Amino acid sequence: MKLKKDYVLYLRKCPGVETPRHFKVGITQLSSAHIRLATYQNSVGPVWSESFLRVWVGDELHIRRAESLFKRTFKDKILSKSAGLSEWICDISLQELVDFAEELRRAYSIKFIDVPAKFEPLSIPMCEELVAWYTQLKTEENNLTEIK
Protein backbone atom coordinates (compact mmCIF):
# COMPACT_ATOMS: atom_id res chain seq x y z
CA MET A 1 0.00 0.00 0.00
CA LYS A 2 1.23 3.47 -0.80
CA LEU A 3 2.06 5.71 2.15
CA LYS A 4 -0.96 7.48 3.52
CA LYS A 5 -0.60 11.22 3.41
CA ASP A 6 -1.08 13.35 6.48
CA TYR A 7 -3.25 16.36 5.86
CA VAL A 8 -4.18 19.58 7.56
CA LEU A 9 -7.66 21.06 7.75
CA TYR A 10 -7.46 24.75 8.47
CA LEU A 11 -9.48 27.91 8.92
CA ARG A 12 -8.13 31.23 7.71
CA LYS A 13 -9.39 34.76 8.05
CA CYS A 14 -8.72 37.80 5.91
CA PRO A 15 -5.36 39.16 7.04
CA GLY A 16 -5.57 42.27 9.19
CA VAL A 17 -9.21 41.80 10.21
CA GLU A 18 -9.52 41.91 13.99
CA THR A 19 -13.00 40.46 14.42
CA PRO A 20 -13.50 38.28 11.38
CA ARG A 21 -16.91 37.14 10.12
CA HIS A 22 -15.64 35.40 6.98
CA PHE A 23 -13.42 32.32 7.02
CA LYS A 24 -11.75 30.22 4.41
CA VAL A 25 -11.83 26.49 5.04
CA GLY A 26 -9.03 24.65 3.33
CA ILE A 27 -6.83 21.60 3.34
CA THR A 28 -3.21 20.96 2.51
CA GLN A 29 -0.69 18.20 2.91
CA LEU A 30 0.95 18.51 6.32
CA SER A 31 4.45 18.34 4.89
CA SER A 32 3.76 21.28 2.57
CA ALA A 33 1.64 23.45 4.85
CA HIS A 34 4.49 25.97 4.99
CA ILE A 35 4.39 26.29 1.19
CA ARG A 36 0.65 26.95 1.27
CA LEU A 37 1.17 29.60 3.93
CA ALA A 38 3.98 31.14 1.90
CA THR A 39 1.66 31.40 -1.09
CA TYR A 40 -0.86 33.32 0.98
CA GLN A 41 1.93 35.42 2.51
CA ASN A 42 3.15 36.34 -0.94
CA SER A 43 -0.23 37.78 -1.84
CA VAL A 44 -0.47 40.02 1.23
CA GLY A 45 3.13 41.22 1.29
CA PRO A 46 5.11 42.35 4.32
CA VAL A 47 2.33 44.32 6.03
CA TRP A 48 0.44 41.32 7.40
CA SER A 49 1.64 38.02 8.73
CA GLU A 50 -0.28 35.05 7.31
CA SER A 51 -1.35 32.19 9.54
CA PHE A 52 -3.95 29.47 9.90
CA LEU A 53 -6.28 30.46 12.70
CA ARG A 54 -7.35 26.93 13.57
CA VAL A 55 -5.71 23.70 12.52
CA TRP A 56 -6.60 20.00 12.67
CA VAL A 57 -4.57 17.09 11.37
CA GLY A 58 -5.44 13.63 10.12
CA ASP A 59 -5.40 11.17 7.30
CA GLU A 60 -6.01 12.53 3.78
CA LEU A 61 -9.27 10.62 3.27
CA HIS A 62 -10.78 11.98 6.46
CA ILE A 63 -9.55 15.52 6.00
CA ARG A 64 -10.92 15.64 2.45
CA ARG A 65 -14.27 14.36 3.68
CA ALA A 66 -14.29 16.97 6.45
CA GLU A 67 -13.61 19.74 3.96
CA SER A 68 -16.40 18.63 1.65
CA LEU A 69 -18.85 18.49 4.56
CA PHE A 70 -17.85 21.98 5.66
CA LYS A 71 -18.59 23.24 2.16
CA ARG A 72 -21.83 21.33 1.87
CA THR A 73 -23.14 22.27 5.29
CA PHE A 74 -22.35 25.94 4.92
CA LYS A 75 -23.25 26.05 1.22
CA ASP A 76 -25.66 28.91 1.74
CA LYS A 77 -22.92 30.97 3.33
CA ILE A 78 -20.52 30.50 0.43
CA LEU A 79 -21.53 33.41 -1.70
CA SER A 80 -19.77 32.48 -4.94
CA LYS A 81 -18.39 29.44 -6.66
CA SER A 82 -15.87 31.58 -8.52
CA ALA A 83 -12.17 30.92 -8.24
CA GLY A 84 -10.79 32.30 -4.98
CA LEU A 85 -14.21 32.66 -3.38
CA SER A 86 -15.63 29.14 -3.33
CA GLU A 87 -13.98 28.28 -0.03
CA TRP A 88 -14.94 31.40 1.89
CA ILE A 89 -17.73 30.85 4.39
CA CYS A 90 -19.23 34.24 5.06
CA ASP A 91 -21.03 35.95 7.89
CA ILE A 92 -20.35 33.35 10.54
CA SER A 93 -18.48 33.13 13.83
CA LEU A 94 -15.32 31.15 14.35
CA GLN A 95 -17.01 29.28 17.19
CA GLU A 96 -19.75 27.99 14.88
CA LEU A 97 -17.12 26.51 12.59
CA VAL A 98 -15.13 25.02 15.44
CA ASP A 99 -18.32 23.49 16.82
CA PHE A 100 -19.00 21.95 13.43
CA ALA A 101 -15.51 20.44 13.35
CA GLU A 102 -16.34 18.82 16.68
CA GLU A 103 -19.64 17.57 15.28
CA LEU A 104 -17.82 16.00 12.34
CA ARG A 105 -15.88 13.83 14.75
CA ARG A 106 -18.77 13.03 17.04
CA ALA A 107 -21.70 12.56 14.67
CA TYR A 108 -20.03 11.85 11.33
CA SER A 109 -17.27 9.49 12.59
CA ILE A 110 -14.57 11.48 10.82
CA LYS A 111 -11.17 11.05 12.37
CA PHE A 112 -8.89 14.02 12.83
CA ILE A 113 -7.33 15.60 15.88
CA ASP A 114 -6.74 19.01 17.40
CA VAL A 115 -3.19 20.27 17.45
CA PRO A 116 -1.70 21.52 20.72
CA ALA A 117 -2.66 25.12 21.48
CA LYS A 118 0.91 26.28 20.92
CA PHE A 119 0.52 25.61 17.18
CA GLU A 120 -2.42 27.99 16.77
CA PRO A 121 -2.48 30.25 14.94
CA LEU A 122 -0.08 28.35 12.71
CA SER A 123 2.54 30.47 10.98
CA ILE A 124 5.30 29.43 8.59
CA PRO A 125 8.09 29.00 11.17
CA MET A 126 5.92 26.66 13.27
CA CYS A 127 5.16 24.19 10.48
CA GLU A 128 8.32 22.17 10.87
CA GLU A 129 7.68 21.65 14.56
CA LEU A 130 4.07 20.65 13.84
CA VAL A 131 5.24 17.97 11.41
CA ALA A 132 7.71 16.67 13.99
CA TRP A 133 5.00 16.58 16.68
CA TYR A 134 2.53 14.67 14.51
CA THR A 135 5.16 12.23 13.25
CA GLN A 136 6.15 11.48 16.83
CA LEU A 137 2.50 11.01 17.81
CA LYS A 138 1.87 8.57 14.98
CA THR A 139 5.02 6.62 15.76
CA GLU A 140 3.88 6.22 19.37
CA GLU A 141 0.41 5.14 18.23
CA ASN A 142 1.86 2.58 15.82
CA ASN A 143 4.06 1.17 18.54
CA LEU A 144 1.04 0.92 20.82
CA THR A 145 -0.95 -0.93 18.14
CA GLU A 146 1.90 -3.39 17.63
CA ILE A 147 2.15 -4.05 21.37
CA LYS A 148 -1.62 -4.72 21.47
Added chain:
Amino acid sequence: MTVLSNTQQRDQRIRDLLTKYPHKFDIDMAAIDLREMARNLPQEIIPSVSITAAVNSVLGEPKVLRLSVDPRHLRIPKFAWVPMDDVSINPIFQRDISPSHVRAIEAKFQSDMIIVPCAIKDPITGKYLLWDGNHTRQVCDRMGWTHLPVWYTEADTDSFNDMVEAAKVLKRKAGESFLVINKTGKRPVDRYNEHMISVECDIHKSVMVQNIVNANNCQVKRRGNNPGDITHIANLYNAYELTQASTGIQGIYLSRSLRFHRATWPMEEIGGVMMLAMARLYEITERSTGVLLPPEFDVEFGDMLKNLYGFSGAVYGDDNHGLKGAFIAHFGSIGNIPQAITSGLILTYLKHGTQGFKLGAPEDSFPVK
Protein backbone atom coordinates in the same frame (compact mmCIF):
# COMPACT_ATOMS: atom_id res chain seq x y z
CA MET B 1 -17.90 49.15 -10.87
CA THR B 2 -17.25 45.52 -9.97
CA VAL B 3 -16.77 43.29 -12.99
CA LEU B 4 -18.26 39.87 -12.47
CA SER B 5 -16.79 36.79 -14.10
CA ASN B 6 -19.06 34.53 -16.14
CA THR B 7 -19.18 32.10 -13.24
CA GLN B 8 -20.11 34.84 -10.80
CA GLN B 9 -22.84 36.05 -13.13
CA ARG B 10 -24.21 32.51 -13.39
CA ASP B 11 -24.08 32.08 -9.59
CA GLN B 12 -25.98 35.31 -9.22
CA ARG B 13 -28.63 34.33 -11.77
CA ILE B 14 -29.16 30.97 -10.08
CA ARG B 15 -29.38 32.58 -6.64
CA ASP B 16 -31.89 35.13 -7.93
CA LEU B 17 -34.02 32.42 -9.49
CA LEU B 18 -33.98 30.25 -6.37
CA THR B 19 -35.21 33.12 -4.20
CA LYS B 20 -38.56 32.69 -5.99
CA TYR B 21 -38.92 29.10 -4.83
CA PRO B 22 -39.47 28.21 -1.15
CA HIS B 23 -38.49 24.57 -1.80
CA LYS B 24 -34.89 24.66 -3.02
CA PHE B 25 -33.57 22.39 -5.76
CA ASP B 26 -30.26 21.72 -7.48
CA ILE B 27 -29.41 23.76 -10.55
CA ASP B 28 -26.20 23.29 -12.42
CA MET B 29 -24.86 22.68 -15.88
CA ALA B 30 -25.26 18.90 -15.68
CA ALA B 31 -28.84 18.78 -14.43
CA ILE B 32 -31.73 20.78 -13.01
CA ASP B 33 -33.69 18.70 -10.54
CA LEU B 34 -37.22 18.99 -11.94
CA ARG B 35 -38.70 16.59 -9.40
CA GLU B 36 -37.68 18.86 -6.54
CA MET B 37 -38.55 22.00 -8.52
CA ALA B 38 -42.06 20.67 -9.11
CA ARG B 39 -42.75 20.62 -5.38
CA ASN B 40 -43.07 24.39 -5.54
CA LEU B 41 -45.93 24.27 -8.00
CA PRO B 42 -49.65 23.41 -7.92
CA GLN B 43 -50.24 19.75 -8.83
CA GLU B 44 -46.45 19.59 -9.23
CA ILE B 45 -46.78 20.53 -12.90
CA ILE B 46 -44.00 22.81 -14.15
CA PRO B 47 -44.92 25.32 -16.86
CA SER B 48 -42.56 25.49 -19.81
CA VAL B 49 -41.75 29.11 -18.99
CA SER B 50 -40.45 28.11 -15.54
CA ILE B 51 -38.16 25.44 -16.95
CA THR B 52 -36.90 27.94 -19.51
CA ALA B 53 -36.15 30.42 -16.73
CA ALA B 54 -34.18 27.76 -14.85
CA VAL B 55 -32.20 26.78 -17.94
CA ASN B 56 -31.58 30.45 -18.73
CA SER B 57 -30.22 30.99 -15.23
CA VAL B 58 -27.46 28.52 -16.09
CA LEU B 59 -26.86 29.36 -19.74
CA GLY B 60 -27.75 33.06 -19.74
CA GLU B 61 -30.46 34.73 -21.76
CA PRO B 62 -30.95 33.31 -25.26
CA LYS B 63 -30.22 35.47 -28.29
CA VAL B 64 -33.80 35.26 -29.51
CA LEU B 65 -36.57 36.86 -27.49
CA ARG B 66 -38.93 34.30 -26.01
CA LEU B 67 -42.15 33.74 -28.02
CA SER B 68 -40.92 36.00 -30.81
CA VAL B 69 -40.91 33.37 -33.57
CA ASP B 70 -44.04 31.63 -34.83
CA PRO B 71 -42.75 28.38 -36.33
CA ARG B 72 -46.04 27.76 -38.06
CA HIS B 73 -44.93 30.38 -40.57
CA LEU B 74 -41.75 28.47 -41.28
CA ARG B 75 -41.83 25.76 -43.91
CA ILE B 76 -40.68 23.03 -41.53
CA PRO B 77 -41.52 20.62 -40.18
CA LYS B 78 -44.76 19.43 -41.67
CA PHE B 79 -46.92 16.60 -40.47
CA ALA B 80 -48.63 13.97 -42.57
CA TRP B 81 -50.27 10.58 -42.37
CA VAL B 82 -48.23 8.96 -45.11
CA PRO B 83 -49.40 5.79 -46.89
CA MET B 84 -47.09 3.01 -45.67
CA ASP B 85 -45.89 2.26 -49.19
CA ASP B 86 -44.83 5.86 -49.69
CA VAL B 87 -42.34 5.51 -46.87
CA SER B 88 -38.85 4.40 -47.84
CA ILE B 89 -35.35 4.17 -46.52
CA ASN B 90 -32.21 5.61 -48.01
CA PRO B 91 -29.45 3.64 -46.29
CA ILE B 92 -27.05 6.56 -46.79
CA PHE B 93 -28.56 8.18 -43.71
CA GLN B 94 -29.96 5.19 -41.87
CA ARG B 95 -28.30 2.51 -39.81
CA ASP B 96 -29.02 -1.20 -40.18
CA ILE B 97 -32.37 -2.43 -39.00
CA SER B 98 -32.29 -4.72 -35.99
CA PRO B 99 -34.97 -7.42 -35.94
CA SER B 100 -34.30 -8.03 -32.25
CA HIS B 101 -34.96 -4.35 -31.51
CA VAL B 102 -38.14 -4.55 -33.61
CA ARG B 103 -39.22 -7.55 -31.54
CA ALA B 104 -38.42 -5.68 -28.31
CA ILE B 105 -40.55 -2.64 -29.16
CA GLU B 106 -43.24 -4.74 -30.78
CA ALA B 107 -43.73 -6.53 -27.47
CA LYS B 108 -44.53 -3.21 -25.81
CA PHE B 109 -46.41 -1.69 -28.74
CA GLN B 110 -49.33 0.56 -27.95
CA SER B 111 -50.92 2.58 -30.75
CA ASP B 112 -51.10 5.73 -28.62
CA MET B 113 -47.51 5.45 -27.46
CA ILE B 114 -45.34 5.87 -30.52
CA ILE B 115 -42.73 8.45 -31.33
CA VAL B 116 -43.55 10.09 -34.65
CA PRO B 117 -40.85 9.21 -37.20
CA CYS B 118 -39.00 12.01 -39.01
CA ALA B 119 -38.26 12.15 -42.73
CA ILE B 120 -37.28 14.21 -45.71
CA LYS B 121 -39.54 14.20 -48.75
CA ASP B 122 -37.45 13.17 -51.71
CA PRO B 123 -38.14 15.74 -54.45
CA ILE B 124 -37.33 13.19 -57.16
CA THR B 125 -39.35 10.13 -56.10
CA GLY B 126 -41.85 11.82 -53.79
CA LYS B 127 -41.09 9.18 -51.19
CA TYR B 128 -40.77 9.98 -47.50
CA LEU B 129 -37.24 8.92 -46.53
CA LEU B 130 -36.98 8.34 -42.78
CA TRP B 131 -33.96 9.59 -40.89
CA ASP B 132 -35.42 8.71 -37.48
CA GLY B 133 -37.95 6.11 -36.42
CA ASN B 134 -37.22 3.28 -38.84
CA HIS B 135 -37.82 0.67 -36.14
CA THR B 136 -41.12 2.33 -35.28
CA ARG B 137 -42.07 2.20 -38.97
CA GLN B 138 -41.28 -1.49 -38.99
CA VAL B 139 -43.43 -2.23 -35.98
CA CYS B 140 -46.35 -0.19 -37.36
CA ASP B 141 -46.02 -2.05 -40.66
CA ARG B 142 -46.08 -5.40 -38.85
CA MET B 143 -49.13 -4.18 -36.94
CA GLY B 144 -50.96 -3.75 -40.22
CA TRP B 145 -51.11 0.03 -40.26
CA THR B 146 -52.01 1.54 -43.63
CA HIS B 147 -50.45 4.92 -42.84
CA LEU B 148 -47.53 6.14 -40.80
CA PRO B 149 -47.48 9.47 -38.92
CA VAL B 150 -44.44 11.44 -40.12
CA TRP B 151 -42.81 14.77 -39.42
CA TYR B 152 -41.11 15.74 -42.64
CA THR B 153 -39.23 18.49 -44.39
CA GLU B 154 -39.21 19.14 -48.09
CA ALA B 155 -37.00 21.24 -50.30
CA ASP B 156 -38.07 24.65 -51.48
CA THR B 157 -37.82 23.67 -55.12
CA ASP B 158 -37.66 27.29 -56.27
CA SER B 159 -34.29 27.68 -54.53
CA PHE B 160 -32.53 24.96 -56.52
CA ASN B 161 -31.47 24.65 -60.14
CA ASP B 162 -32.70 21.10 -60.39
CA MET B 163 -34.21 18.28 -58.37
CA VAL B 164 -30.88 16.46 -58.07
CA GLU B 165 -29.34 19.44 -56.26
CA ALA B 166 -32.38 19.71 -53.97
CA ALA B 167 -32.21 16.00 -53.18
CA LYS B 168 -28.51 16.32 -52.38
CA VAL B 169 -29.11 19.14 -49.90
CA LEU B 170 -31.93 17.23 -48.24
CA LYS B 171 -29.82 14.10 -47.94
CA ARG B 172 -27.08 16.06 -46.21
CA LYS B 173 -29.65 17.51 -43.82
CA ALA B 174 -31.10 14.06 -43.13
CA GLY B 175 -27.65 12.64 -42.41
CA GLU B 176 -26.82 15.46 -40.03
CA SER B 177 -30.19 15.07 -38.32
CA PHE B 178 -29.73 11.33 -37.94
CA LEU B 179 -26.36 11.81 -36.25
CA VAL B 180 -27.59 14.59 -33.98
CA ILE B 181 -30.68 12.65 -32.90
CA ASN B 182 -28.94 9.33 -32.41
CA LYS B 183 -25.51 10.35 -31.19
CA THR B 184 -24.43 13.89 -30.37
CA GLY B 185 -27.86 15.14 -29.27
CA LYS B 186 -28.89 12.01 -27.41
CA ARG B 187 -29.18 12.17 -23.63
CA PRO B 188 -29.78 8.61 -22.52
CA VAL B 189 -32.13 8.03 -19.59
CA ASP B 190 -29.90 7.59 -16.57
CA ARG B 191 -30.50 5.06 -13.82
CA TYR B 192 -31.91 7.70 -11.47
CA ASN B 193 -34.62 8.81 -13.90
CA GLU B 194 -35.29 5.22 -14.92
CA HIS B 195 -35.96 4.32 -11.29
CA MET B 196 -38.08 7.36 -10.49
CA ILE B 197 -40.22 7.01 -13.62
CA SER B 198 -40.65 3.28 -12.96
CA VAL B 199 -41.81 3.96 -9.40
CA GLU B 200 -44.29 6.57 -10.51
CA CYS B 201 -45.58 4.25 -13.24
CA ASP B 202 -46.11 1.44 -10.70
CA ILE B 203 -43.58 -0.96 -12.16
CA HIS B 204 -43.58 -3.70 -9.53
CA LYS B 205 -39.88 -4.23 -8.92
CA SER B 206 -39.11 -0.53 -8.66
CA VAL B 207 -42.02 0.02 -6.31
CA MET B 208 -40.71 -2.78 -4.08
CA VAL B 209 -37.23 -1.25 -4.07
CA GLN B 210 -38.65 2.17 -3.28
CA ASN B 211 -40.74 0.77 -0.42
CA ILE B 212 -37.62 -0.68 1.15
CA VAL B 213 -35.80 2.61 0.67
CA ASN B 214 -38.66 4.52 2.32
CA ALA B 215 -39.00 2.07 5.17
CA ASN B 216 -35.37 2.63 6.09
CA ASN B 217 -35.62 6.40 6.04
CA CYS B 218 -33.54 6.71 2.89
CA GLN B 219 -34.20 8.45 -0.39
CA VAL B 220 -33.07 7.90 -3.97
CA LYS B 221 -31.34 11.03 -5.27
CA ARG B 222 -29.43 12.04 -8.34
CA ARG B 223 -26.72 13.53 -6.15
CA GLY B 224 -25.97 12.63 -2.53
CA ASN B 225 -26.19 15.64 -0.25
CA ASN B 226 -28.11 14.48 2.76
CA PRO B 227 -28.12 11.63 5.25
CA GLY B 228 -29.71 8.53 3.75
CA ASP B 229 -29.35 9.66 0.13
CA ILE B 230 -28.81 6.76 -2.27
CA THR B 231 -27.24 7.62 -5.61
CA HIS B 232 -25.84 4.28 -6.77
CA ILE B 233 -28.98 2.91 -8.41
CA ALA B 234 -27.26 -0.08 -10.03
CA ASN B 235 -26.04 -1.36 -6.67
CA LEU B 236 -29.40 -0.59 -5.10
CA TYR B 237 -31.00 -3.03 -7.52
CA ASN B 238 -28.10 -5.48 -7.23
CA ALA B 239 -28.60 -5.54 -3.47
CA TYR B 240 -32.38 -5.90 -3.87
CA GLU B 241 -31.96 -8.88 -6.19
CA LEU B 242 -30.07 -10.93 -3.62
CA THR B 243 -32.57 -13.66 -2.88
CA GLN B 244 -33.16 -15.37 0.44
CA ALA B 245 -32.56 -19.05 -0.33
CA SER B 246 -35.11 -20.37 2.18
CA THR B 247 -38.02 -18.20 1.02
CA GLY B 248 -37.11 -17.02 -2.46
CA ILE B 249 -37.88 -13.47 -1.33
CA GLN B 250 -35.86 -10.55 -2.61
CA GLY B 251 -35.08 -7.34 -0.79
CA ILE B 252 -34.46 -8.72 2.69
CA TYR B 253 -30.72 -8.14 2.55
CA LEU B 254 -31.08 -4.71 1.00
CA SER B 255 -33.35 -3.75 3.85
CA ARG B 256 -30.91 -5.07 6.45
CA SER B 257 -28.03 -3.28 4.79
CA LEU B 258 -29.85 0.05 4.70
CA ARG B 259 -30.91 -0.32 8.32
CA PHE B 260 -27.28 -1.07 9.25
CA HIS B 261 -26.04 2.04 7.45
CA ARG B 262 -28.64 4.34 8.93
CA ALA B 263 -28.00 3.05 12.44
CA THR B 264 -24.21 3.11 12.15
CA TRP B 265 -23.69 6.30 10.15
CA PRO B 266 -26.90 8.29 10.61
CA MET B 267 -25.39 11.48 9.18
CA GLU B 268 -24.06 9.92 6.00
CA GLU B 269 -25.29 9.25 2.50
CA ILE B 270 -25.46 5.56 1.62
CA GLY B 271 -22.25 4.42 -0.07
CA GLY B 272 -23.13 2.33 -3.11
CA VAL B 273 -20.48 -0.34 -2.68
CA MET B 274 -20.87 -0.55 1.08
CA MET B 275 -24.63 -0.96 0.65
CA LEU B 276 -24.16 -3.90 -1.70
CA ALA B 277 -21.26 -5.38 0.27
CA MET B 278 -23.20 -5.43 3.53
CA ALA B 279 -26.23 -6.96 1.77
CA ARG B 280 -23.91 -9.64 0.39
CA LEU B 281 -22.46 -10.25 3.86
CA TYR B 282 -25.93 -10.99 5.23
CA GLU B 283 -26.77 -13.13 2.19
CA ILE B 284 -23.56 -15.18 2.21
CA THR B 285 -23.84 -15.71 5.94
CA GLU B 286 -27.44 -16.88 5.86
CA ARG B 287 -26.74 -19.14 2.90
CA SER B 288 -23.82 -20.82 4.64
CA THR B 289 -25.09 -20.88 8.25
CA GLY B 290 -28.86 -20.91 7.77
CA VAL B 291 -29.18 -18.01 10.17
CA LEU B 292 -29.98 -14.38 9.45
CA LEU B 293 -27.62 -12.33 11.58
CA PRO B 294 -29.43 -10.74 14.56
CA PRO B 295 -29.60 -6.98 15.28
CA GLU B 296 -26.95 -7.41 18.01
CA PHE B 297 -24.45 -8.17 15.26
CA ASP B 298 -25.21 -4.83 13.62
CA VAL B 299 -24.47 -2.95 16.83
CA GLU B 300 -21.17 -4.72 17.44
CA PHE B 301 -20.03 -4.56 13.85
CA GLY B 302 -21.10 -0.94 13.37
CA ASP B 303 -19.14 0.19 16.42
CA MET B 304 -16.17 -1.84 15.24
CA LEU B 305 -16.12 -0.23 11.81
CA LYS B 306 -16.50 3.27 13.24
CA ASN B 307 -13.66 2.72 15.69
CA LEU B 308 -11.33 1.14 13.16
CA TYR B 309 -12.08 3.23 10.10
CA GLY B 310 -14.46 6.06 10.92
CA PHE B 311 -17.07 7.09 8.36
CA SER B 312 -18.56 4.66 5.83
CA GLY B 313 -16.48 6.02 2.95
CA ALA B 314 -13.31 5.34 4.94
CA VAL B 315 -14.29 1.68 5.41
CA TYR B 316 -14.58 1.33 1.65
CA GLY B 317 -11.53 3.59 1.21
CA ASP B 318 -9.70 4.26 -2.02
CA ASP B 319 -6.57 2.96 -3.76
CA ASN B 320 -4.51 3.68 -0.64
CA HIS B 321 -6.98 3.42 2.21
CA GLY B 322 -9.64 1.25 3.75
CA LEU B 323 -10.64 -2.19 2.52
CA LYS B 324 -10.14 -1.32 -1.13
CA GLY B 325 -6.61 -0.10 -0.40
CA ALA B 326 -5.87 -3.22 1.65
CA PHE B 327 -7.08 -5.47 -1.19
CA ILE B 328 -4.97 -3.63 -3.77
CA ALA B 329 -1.93 -3.71 -1.48
CA HIS B 330 -2.25 -7.48 -1.27
CA PHE B 331 -3.31 -8.45 -4.79
CA GLY B 332 -1.93 -5.55 -6.83
CA SER B 333 -5.24 -4.52 -8.36
CA ILE B 334 -8.94 -4.84 -7.74
CA GLY B 335 -11.38 -6.77 -9.88
CA ASN B 336 -14.81 -7.40 -8.41
CA ILE B 337 -15.11 -4.52 -5.97
CA PRO B 338 -18.29 -5.58 -4.10
CA GLN B 339 -16.82 -9.06 -3.62
CA ALA B 340 -13.54 -7.63 -2.35
CA ILE B 341 -15.27 -5.28 0.10
CA THR B 342 -17.63 -8.02 1.31
CA SER B 343 -14.60 -10.21 1.99
CA GLY B 344 -12.86 -7.34 3.75
CA LEU B 345 -15.87 -6.79 5.99
CA ILE B 346 -16.05 -10.47 6.92
CA LEU B 347 -12.30 -10.61 7.55
CA THR B 348 -12.54 -7.53 9.74
CA TYR B 349 -15.22 -9.14 11.90
CA LEU B 350 -13.31 -12.40 12.11
CA LYS B 351 -10.26 -10.47 13.33
CA HIS B 352 -11.93 -8.14 15.83
CA GLY B 353 -15.33 -9.62 16.71
CA THR B 354 -15.84 -10.54 20.34
CA GLN B 355 -19.43 -11.78 20.42
CA GLY B 356 -18.71 -14.77 18.24
CA PHE B 357 -21.28 -14.36 15.48
CA LYS B 358 -20.68 -16.94 12.76
CA LEU B 359 -20.27 -15.40 9.31
CA GLY B 360 -20.01 -16.94 5.86
CA ALA B 361 -16.56 -17.57 4.47
CA PRO B 362 -14.87 -14.65 2.69
CA GLU B 363 -14.43 -15.13 -1.06
CA ASP B 364 -10.99 -13.48 -0.94
CA SER B 365 -8.43 -13.41 1.83
CA PHE B 366 -6.12 -10.49 2.54
CA PRO B 367 -4.78 -8.65 5.60
CA VAL B 368 -7.17 -6.06 7.04
CA LYS B 369 -6.78 -3.41 9.67
